[in-house]
Amino acid sequence: xxxxxxxxxxxxxxxxxxxxxxxxxxxxxxxxxxxxxxxxxxxxxxxxxxxxxxxxxxxxxxxxxxxxxxxxxxxxxxxxxxxxxxxxxxxxxxxxxxxxxxxxxxxxxxxxxxxxxxxxxxxxxxxxxxxxxxxxxxxxxxxxxxxxxxxxxxxxxxxxxxxxxxxxxxxxxxxxxxxxxxxxxxxxxxxxxxxxxxxxxxxxxxxxxxxxxxxxxxxxxxxxxxxxxxxxxxxxxxxxxxxxxxxxxxxxxxxx
Numbered sequence: 001x002x003x004x005x006x007x008x009x010x011x012x013x014x015x016x017x018x019x020x021x022x023x024x025x026x027x028x029x030x031x032x033x034x035x036x037x038x039x040x041x042x043x044x045x046x047x048x049x050x051x052x053x054x055x056x057x058x059x060x061x062x063x064x065x066x067x068x069x070x071x072x073x074x075x076x077x078x079x080x081x082x083x084x085x086x087x088x089x090x091x092x093x094x095x096x097x098x099x100x101x102x103x104x105x106x107x108x109x110x111x112x113x114x115x116x117x118x119x120x121x122x123x124x125x126x127x128x129x130x131x132x133x134x135x136x137x138x139x140x141x142x143x144x145x146x147x148x149x150x151x152x153x154x155x156x157x158x159x160x161x162x163x164x165x166x167x168x169x170x171x172x173x174x175x176x177x178x179x180x181x182x183x184x185x186x187x188x189x190x191x192x193x194x195x196x197x198x199x200x201x202x203x204x205x206x207x208x209x210x211x212x213x214x215x216x217x218x219x220x221x222x223x224x225x226x227x228x229x230x231x232x233x234x235x236x237x238x239x240x241x242x243x244x245x246x247x248x249x250x251x252x253x254x255x256x
Contacts, residue, residue, distance in 0.1 A: 002038070002203065002205060002227075003036060003037060003038055004036075004037050004038065004205070004221070004227050004228040004248040004249075004251065005037070005038045005039075005040065005124075005163055005205050005207060005227065005228035006037055006038070006039050006040070006207075006228050006229050006231065006244060006245050006248050007039075007040040007041075007042055007063065007090065007092070007124060007165075007207070007228070007229070007230050007231065007235075008026075008039075008040070008041050008042060008231050008234075008235025008236075008241055009042045009065060009092065009095070009209075009230060009231065009232050009235060010041070010042060010043045010044060010065075010235060010236060011044075011065070011097070011232060012044055013044070013236055014043070014044070014047070014236075016046060016047045016050055019043050019044070019047045019050070019051060020047070020050055020051065020054055022236070022238060023041065023043075023051050023054045023055065024054065025238040026041070026060070026238045026241065026242070027054075027055070027058055027060065028238075029238050029239060029241070029242035030060060030241075030242055030245055031058070033242075033245045033246055033248075033249040034058065034059035034060060035059070036248075036249035037228075037245050037248045037249045038061065038228075039059075039060045039061065039245055040060070040061045040062065040063045040089065040090045041055070041060065041061070041062055041063070041235075042062075042063045042064065042065050042090070042092055043062070043065075044065070045064060045065070045066075045079055048062060048064060048084075048088060049087075052087055052088060061089040061090060062088055062089060062090070063088060063089060063090025063091055063092060063122075063124070064079065064084050064088055064090070064091050064092065065092050065095070066079070066091075066092065066093060066095075066098060067079050067080060067081050067083075067084060067091055067093070067112060067115070067116065068080055068081075068112070068115075069081075069108070069111040069112045069114070069115040070115070071115075080115075081112075081115045081116045081118070081119040081121055082119055084119070084121060085119035085120060085121060088121070089121070089122055090121065090122045090123070090124060091112075091116045091121040091122070091123055091124070092124045092126065092165075092230075093109055093112045093113060093116070093123065093124070093125055093126070094109045094125050094126040094127060094146070094150065095126045095167070096126065096128055096167055096169045096172060100130075100169070106145065106146055106149030106150055107149060109125065109149075109150045110149060110150050110151070110152050110153070113125060113150055113151070113154070113158075113162075114153070114154065117154070117155075117158055117161055117162075120161075121161075122161050122162075122163070123158075123161060123162050123163070124163045124164075124165055124207070124230065125147075125150055125162065125163070125164055125165065126164075126165040126166075126167050126209065126230065127143050127146040127147055127150075127164060127165070127166060127167070127190075128142075128143065128146075128166055128167040128168050128169050128209075128210070129142040129143060129168060129169060129170075130142075130169045130170065131169065131170035134168060134170055139168075139186060140186075140189055143166070143186065143189070143190065143193075144189075144193060147164070147190065147193050147194075147197075148193070148197075151197050154197070156198055156199055156200065158198070159194075159198035159199075159200045159201055159203045159204050160200065160203045162203075162204050163204060163205040163206070163207055163227075163228070164190055164194070164204060164205070164206050164207070165206075165207040165208075165209045165230040166183065166186055166187050166190060166206060166207070166208055166209065167208075167209035167210045167230060168183075168186075168210050169210075170210075171210030171211045172209070172210050172211065172232065173211065173232060173233060174211060175211050176211060177210055177211040177212065177213070177216050177220075178208075178210060180216075180219045180220050180222070180223050180226075181223075183208050183210075183220060183223065183226060184223035184224065184225045184226060185225075187206045187208065187223075187225040187226055188225045190206055190225075191206060191225055194206075205227040205228055206225060206226065206227050207226070207227065207228040207229050207230045208220050208226050208228075208229050208230070209229060209230030209231070209232070211232075211233075212229045212230075212231045212232075212234060212244060213234050213240065213244070214234065214240045214243035214244055214247070217229065217243065217244040217247035217248070218247045218250070220247075221247045221248050221250070221251045222251060228248055229244060229248065231244055
């Protein structure tokens with residue numbers, strides 16, 4: 001299994017100068033953990049280039065929060081994977097806000113996933129159930145549908161460039177994180193699904209996302225099926241984000 005991945009999704013926060021100030025502060029806090037954990041910042045598109053330049057040579061990577069699937073064309077306001085290729089390392093797709101607020105479908109995400117992989121981007125695919133689906137006992141059904149549709153037709157080599165972020169929608173931004181045992185059980189189910197899709201499924205990291213904080217990160221990172229985190233609000237606070245990365249690093253360096 002590759003080393004843990006912790007990605008900080010800034011969503012729609014910060015001006016460019018503010019984002020650069022946070023980046024500089026993060027560089028100071030995260031330097032000790034760069035060898036043990038793969039750390040990725042996902043800033044708004046308007047500051048991607050500036051943040052990537054500030055991170056150059058630090059070992060901390062930059063990723064985009066979304067992209068379209070075409071290389072170019074009449075898609076006003078969109079960014080293509082070909083525009084990101086070569087300097088942007090990661091691409092996040094399928095976040096619940098994209099699915100719920102912007103109506104993205106599993107079929108669209110399949111096209112985005114293939115486009116990102118074509119341009120050699122490391123992909124993070126987010127999946128997860130709503131509160132209603134969770135309370136109705138439909139978690140496995142929903143996550144299975146999302147995964148199978150998004151992964152349809154992928155080449156076997158995709159496993160080495162893919163991470164899955166399980167984000168129970170009912171836990172995002174609510175302070176109601178899934179319990180470590182529950183998250184681990186769902187992510188174990190995801191691991192079994194991946195084994196049916198890829199011969200080398202062990203290369204796929206499975207991240208937890210949903211009200212990850214410095215307080216709950218250690219208990220989450222200790223779970224055997226959790227290989228990192230997709231962090232939202234806490235990634236806007238450099239010291240707290242660093243403590244989450246530290247929790248992942250501690251698990252990575254602690255003998256089994």
